[in-house]
Amino acid sequence: MKKVLQYVSLAFFSMLWVIGCHPILSREALELGLTEDSYRYGDLYRLSNLPQFKERTEACPKKFVNTPSKNNIALYIIGDSFTEKQRIDQRDFNVKSYLRTHWNDSLEVQLNPEQRNILILETVERHFREHFAVPVRTLKISQASVKSPLANEAPQPKSWDAILHESEEALASFVFSSDFFLKIKEWKAALNLAWFGRHNDQVAISPDGKNILFCWDTDSTRITSSFNAFPDTELNKLIKGVNATKDYYLSLGFDEVYLAIIPNKTSIVAPEMGNYNHLVERVQNHPALRTPIIDVWGLFNQHSTEVYALSDTHWSCYGQGIWLQKVNEVVK
Template sequence: MKVVRVLVLLFFGMIWLAGCSNEILATLYRNEIIPDDYRYGDLYRLANLEEFKDPKAECPELPVSKPTQKIALYIIGDSFTEKQRIDSSDFAVTTYTWAHWGENLHFKLDTTFHNIILLESVERNVRPHFGAPIANIFPDSSTFITLPSDTRIMQRLDRMFASDGVEDRLNTILFQFDHMLKFREMKSWINQRFFDRTDPKVTLSGDGSTLAYYEDTDSTLINSSYNYVSDTEIDSLVAVINFNKKYLKKLGFDDVWFSIIPNKATVLMPTYGTYNRIIDRISRHPKLMVPNIGVMNEFRKMKQNAYLIGDSHWSCAGQRIWLEKVNLLVLGNSDI
């Protein structure tokens, strides 16, 4: 019995340890010991509503023209352009570098290339990203990505043992297997059907056809499509975008562009609240001096086809619209 107790303690101790560490969790993913908990969509992962279960699929390869000159494309982006969704083969460029807004991009420009940088932001992050000048890009002796340094051990320990993070990781380790999801779906169906309740991090549209991330819809948050934005703040956001262009040009980039991807709720839940029109107000601002790669009109025509059913991100069709616009601009075939 002592041996059994020790084994049980070791087993649950290892589960607890994995729940405290992103590194251990990543190792479990890589070795396929636990399944990808985003395989049916990030919104399904939260809501567990069966009708929004949307198995992940690879997008068809995009036919891309060869550039007639050497072109280097750099993107500072959100999750819409992350490496799991988009890579160098999707662009009509010679070299491609991507960094998240939360990472540091160290770069060395090759002056024999036409160097382009694109600042991509999902709508919910426009105010955080463009509320202050860009500060995560640095000229260096070579091009590479780093994470922001954090030498304070107490901050690392706080993040490791924070209840939300630990709970989320334990949920991934214990309850994201297919046989467990059946029970979670049953529970979610009962809560939604009889008590009109869903996970607090998602919003179900009135007709039940659309699932959105709560930050899109909670009007008390600056990320929301329905949070009030003053004209003065729009002026400030445009001023920062213009400043970023001047700054990045001084660093040696030949072209500086930006792009704002609409929140899912903006396109599919237009009557949920009073829309702040932040994308339109920025893109039409008379003082804006930076080319904008916009997809709002196309997405509104596409409606649900622009987004994944169980995910907050764009579908392959929506992604293709954006990529085609970027490539037209890269090849000089667009005058936006």
């Protein structure tokens, strides 16, 4: 009987391991309700498990669901997580066609010269310095046959350490994402904060205790931080990189190229936590910038308590709506 239990346990936990580590099987398990999305309460809550920053993320309404566009506009976005498909898709824009790719992916497309082709370079503030430190060539324009807009080039092979890390994280998310386990994690996180003043080292809490933030934005030693020194010499070089990117894509057939910098959550809700480098303002107001911008800085500051999600690094539906309205004004 003991051996039977051992074999049953081995088979059960082996099955959990396989399902949890396999992306397709884990996705199927999620759709069947066998597990829950570990990001359903936001990425910062997922890291910290602090109950005061627990808020379920909701899908934002789509403005152009039943109103297919009659214009002849093709919108392209090179973007980061703010414009990933789970948040934004073609139903958010008044355009005839839409294609978005990530900064780290390489994609080949063919432009239709009979359309008005618009490219938006969307970057969160924390990654602006990295994105424009080298020439941007993410979108490649084919002069021959059209490749499928969803067929990115083959990804670079990952290291064994990276594979193990991702598998371990995926397994933990698969097994311990239920509300039962989250409640236990919340008790532990709350006790650590109340008794020892400690929390997950990937997050920071604003001085007033009302906002949870990503450490990449608050740690002044990181180039991604709102408080990392940003000299004029580097700024001038990056402005040249932005302008060169615009000129490059205009030469390939795009009719318009825009820059859209999404402010770090920290820059809007807690700039007093350090010596803010004012990256967004300095870039957008630079006299040498020849690239038109999609500017949300002023409106985000006016509505600082509403534009970001409580438990996430990303914007709320209100903040997302501000940006989408600005984009749709451009393509109108």
